[in-house]
Amino acid sequence: MSRQKGNRNRRSNAFKTLSYHVESKISKFLAYTKGEKRASEMHYVPYGDSNTFPQNLVDLINSSPTLQQGVELTSKFLYGDGIDASKAFLEYKINDSQTIEDLLEDITNEVPAFSSFVVHVQVNGAFEIVGIKCMPFEQIRKGSEDDQGNVDKYYLIRRYEERDYAPKDFKDKSIVKEYYAYHRDVKQFHKELAEVGTISNHPGYIAYVYKSKASGRFYPKPQWFSAMEDAIAEAEVKHRKRNDITGGFTGKLHITHFSTAPLTDKEKGKIIEETQEFMGEEGSQTMITFARNKESAPLVQPISHPELSKLYEYAERSASETIMKIFQIPQVLYGIPTAGKLGSTQEIEEAIAFTQRMVINRPQQMIERVLTELVSHMKLPEEIKRPDKIKIKNLSLKGFVEEPTPQIGEEVEFEELEEGEKQEIPSENKMIPHAATSLN
Numbered sequence: 001m002s003r004q005k006g007n008r009n010r011r012s013n014a015f016k017t018l019s020y021h022v023e024s025k026i027s028k029f030l031a032y033t034k035g036e037k038r039a040s041e042m043h044y045v046p047y048g049d050s051n052t053f054p055q056n057l058v059d060l061i062n063s064s065p066t067l068q069q070g071v072e073l074t075s076k077f078l079y080g081d082g083i084d085a086s087k088a089f090l091e092y093k094i095n096d097s098q099t100i101e102d103l104l105e106d107i108t109n110e111v112p113a114f115s116s117f118v119v120h121v122q123v124n125g126a127f128e129i130v131g132i133k134c135m136p137f138e139q140i141r142k143g144s145e146d147d148q149g150n151v152d153k154y155y156l157i158r159r160y161e162e163r164d165y166a167p168k169d170f171k172d173k174s175i176v177k178e179y180y181a182y183h184r185d186v187k188q189f190h191k192e193l194a195e196v197g198t199i200s201n202h203p204g205y206i207a208y209v210y211k212s213k214a215s216g217r218f219y220p221k222p223q224w225f226s227a228m229e230d231a232i233a234e235a236e237v238k239h240r241k242r243n244d245i246t247g248g249f250t251g252k253l254h255i256t257h258f259s260t261a262p263l264t265d266k267e268k269g270k271i272i273e274e275t276q277e278f279m280g281e282e283g284s285q286t287m288i289t290f291a292r293n294k295e296s297a298p299l300v301q302p303i304s305h306p307e308l309s310k311l312y313e314y315a316e317r318s319a320s321e322t323i324m325k326i327f328q329i330p331q332v333l334y335g336i337p338t339a340g341k342l343g344s345t346q347e348i349e350e351a352i353a354f355t356q357r358m359v360i361n362r363p364q365q366m367i368e369r370v371l372t373e374l375v376s377h378m379k380l381p382e383e384i385k386r387p388d389k390i391k392i393k394n395l396s397l398k399g400f401v402e403e404p405t406p407q408i409g410e411e412v413e414f415e416e417l418e419e420g421e422k423q424e425i426p427s428e429n430k431m432i433p434h435a436a437t438s439l440n
Helices: 018-030 036-042 053-063 065-079 087-091 100-114 167-171 186-196 225-248 265-278 308-327 345-376
Strands: 117-123 129-135 140-142 153-157 176-181 205-209 252-258 285-291
Touching: 053 065, 053 100, 053 225, 065 100, 065 225, 065 308, 065 345, 087 100, 100 117, 100 129, 100 345, 117 345, 140 205, 205 345, 225 308, 252 265, 265 285
Parallel strands: 176 205, 252 285
Antiparallel strands: 117 129, 117 205, 140 153, 153 176
C-alpha cells in the first residue's frame, strides 16, 4: 500500500486575501461561540461565528509551509507502516472502493489538521455494519445538545455562506444532509427505521471522534491552535515579500500639480484620475501633491527603510520554530540538522522513537479503539478472520532514511549478479502510508 500525500487542497473559497480574512478573523477564532440561538433555527450548531472555522483552518494550512509540513509529518507517523492483520482482511473492501488501510490513510490526513476525524457508518437491516468511510471533517456540523448534553444528529453542510438557512434548505439533500449519531442500541435502531420507512432510506451514522478538552469541548480546536498567529505570520511574510518585490522594481513617481486657485475634492479626484496613465503598472509607487506654485510645493524626502531581508529572515525563522515546537517533532525529522550533530542514522532513529512514544501513541491508540469497535460489528465473509483488535504498526526508519544519490566522480559499487539473474529496481513512488483518534 503506497502512501499518498495528505490532501490539504480542499479550499473553502472563504479567503479573499490572507490579510483580510485570516487576520480579521483571528479574534473570532480565539473566542468562537456555539451560537445556540441560531442552532435552534438551523438544526445544527455553527462552528465559529461565521460557521467557517474548520474551512479557515484548511486555508491556513495551505498558506503556511511549516504548518503544512508539521501536519504531513504527524500524518505519516500516525499511519505508521499500516495495519497488522491478515492479507485477506487487508484486501477486503470496507466500502465501495476502499480497504481498511485506505480508510486509515484518510483518517490520518484529518487528525493532524483538526485533532479530530469523522466516520460515516452504514448498516443493513440486521444492524450489521456494511460500510465505513471517512468524511471531510470541515463539512460536518453537530446538532443541538439535549438536556443531558448528548447530540443525536449530525449534518453534512455543503454551503458555508454567512447566512441562515431557510427551512426549505433542509429538504434539499444537495445542501444539507442529516445523519444519526453513532450508537449500538437495537431498540433505537428500530425507532429510526420506523421514522425513515425502509433500510434503504436510513442515512447511516456519524462517529464524530475527538478528545474533549477544556479549550474545545463541544467542537474541537486543533492541537496547533496556540501557534495559529505564528502560522498567519509565516503566511503573511510570503505575501509581503512578494508585494515588496513587485513594488520594489516598479516605477516611483512624485507628481506635483500646480494651481493658483484652491481645488475642491472633486477637482482633485478628476486630476488623479487623469494622471493614471503616468503611474505605470499596478504596484508602482506614486504620490500626487497639489500646490499653488513651486515655492509652496511640499518638500519630499525619502524615508530610510530597515534591512527587510533581515526582518523577513527573523520573522520566518521565529514563526517556523514556534510551529515546529507545537508539533513536538524533533527538527532532524524536518530535515533540519541539530547543532553539533551530523544527522546520523542513530540520531534519526532516536528522534523517531521519541516522536512515537511522546507524540503519536495517544492519538494512534484512539484510532485503534475506534476502528476496533467498528470492525467488531462489521459483516465479513466467513473466509475472512476478524481481527480481535486493530493494531497499527509503528513507523519504521525506512520512511526517513533513503539511499544517498551518488555524486559526480563518486565511485559506485554494483552488486554482482549471477548469469540470467535480474536486478530488482525499487519503485521511486514507494512512499509510506498514513494514520490516527475516541468516540465522543
